Amino acid sequence: MGNTEKHIHILKIAEELFAEKGFDGATVRDIAEAADVNLAMISYYFGSKEKLMESLFKERMVMMKLKVEALIENKMLTPIQKVETLIDNYIERVIEKQSFYKIMLCEQVINKNVIILKLIKELKLSYAVLLTNLIAEGQKSKIFKKNIDVMLLSNTMTGTVTQLMINKEYYREFNNYKKMPVAEFDILLMAKLKEHLKNVFKAILGYDQ
Amino acid sequence: MGNTEKHIHILKIAEELFAEKGFDGATVRDIAEAADVNLAMISYYFGSKEKLMESLFKERMVMMKLKVEALIENKMLTPIQKVETLIDNYIERVIEKQSFYKIMLCEQVINKNVIILKLIKELKLSYAVLLTNLIAEGQKSKIFKKNIDVMLLSNTMTGTVTQLMINKEYYREFNNYKKMPVAEFDILLMAKLKEHLKNVFKAILGYDQ
DNA sequence: GATAAATTCAAACAAATGTTTAACTTTGCG
DNA sequence: CGCAAAGTTAAACATTTGTTTGAATTTATC
Secondary structure, three states, X not given: OOHHHHHHHHHHHHHHHHHHHOOOOOOHHHHHHHHOOOHHHHHHHHOOHHHHHHHHHHHHHHHHHHHHHHHHHOOOOOHHHHHHHHHHHHHHHHHHOHHXXXXXXXXXXXXXXXXXXXXXXXXXXXXXXXXXXXXHHHHHOOOOOOOOOHHHHHHHHHHXXXXXXXXXXXXXXXXXXXXXXXXXXXXXXXXXXXXXXXXHHHHHHOOOO | OOHHHHHXXXXXXXXXXXXXXXXXXXXXXXXXXXXXXXXXXXXXHHOOHHHXXXXXXXXXXXXXXXXXXXXXXXXOOOHHHHHHHHHHHHHHHHHHOHHXXXXXXXXXXXXXXXXXXXXXXXXXXXXXXXXXXXXXXXXXXXXXXXXXXXXXXXXHHHHHHHHHHHHXXXXXXXXXXXXXXXXXXXXXXXXXXXXXXXHHHHHHHOOOO
């Protein structure tokens, strides 16, 4: 295993453990053991446990920013299509990067590490600006209603998806999908989520079809 | 300070610290110092740190259950009024018991303590059943649409409120409410949240006015 | 007011935790 | 090869952490 490969591997394992046990709950020994590397390697590579977490955030944030920027590029779509693409992308991203989103969620509640909070804030801002511009565009073309509270709408999207990430198994149980294979259920849930959020956006932004 | 008063006081301080630093991040010494009691008193009263947390949950859950049951009692209201009351109550409760809702949020992600998870599950179930019956009632009177995904809708409510609890200051900043006094802003946010969620429910359940 | 029970406290304890050390091994390069 | 840099390791280190102890103090009960 090469140099950077090992970095990446440790970050991946750390991500899983931080998501599962929280930053304080996951010990450096846990991570070292799960990643099958010597305890000292984590300090050697990253400096400290805290810097390991920061490295994880910096690494993952790059990808997220790229995804957001990719959304801005889609110039040929209509405002409605843009909104729906944004919803689809967000849902897919959260499902795919569940562990990281769980870590972000807890870090926002337990606001301790200033560097991490700053990174989260930046990401949120870029998202909020994207959505604001998008909605403004739709309002200019009279497709969307006036007086939209972008932040409220944005938090409805992130909140709904986050809650379902947390309550996935509970949703499964409550709706009697217990017999369904996991992979199939995941696809179903994702589809239902997309449909639901699009309906919410449609109602709030005030467009039909 | 009487016997049970001290229990209550320690639980209150522990609640604040768990919300601020997480279960693993808040040490027994932190709690003892903040509550101004001797370190040993926490073991003496509650048995252990884990049992302290469980006591907190049991204590708070009683109140929550009572609130949910109070909602069921309101027989004279129309289904629409019931839904709107449910939204109002939920928002007010989360704002009022922010610390506890933060702890619950993190505990759901970091699923470790089985007793606590069971308590959370029970609460969720009672809520889900309440909302299901309520919606079924509205559907019977043809006020609400058919084919409502109760869980999705419920998670939209809880998710939106949770996200805003986390992003409160960020919402304040983004919408230029920085100059407004905190108390005034809280009331404003609560009103906006209520209006927003009622619009969402109106659209999804399919009723006007 | 005496006695027992409950409460409070400083100190101690053992285990866990993040980090460092110093010896050892591997790798890269002239 | 020779050797310096990088990587790897087990052990040790210094704190921190949850919990317990045993003596001291307060409270309750007769």
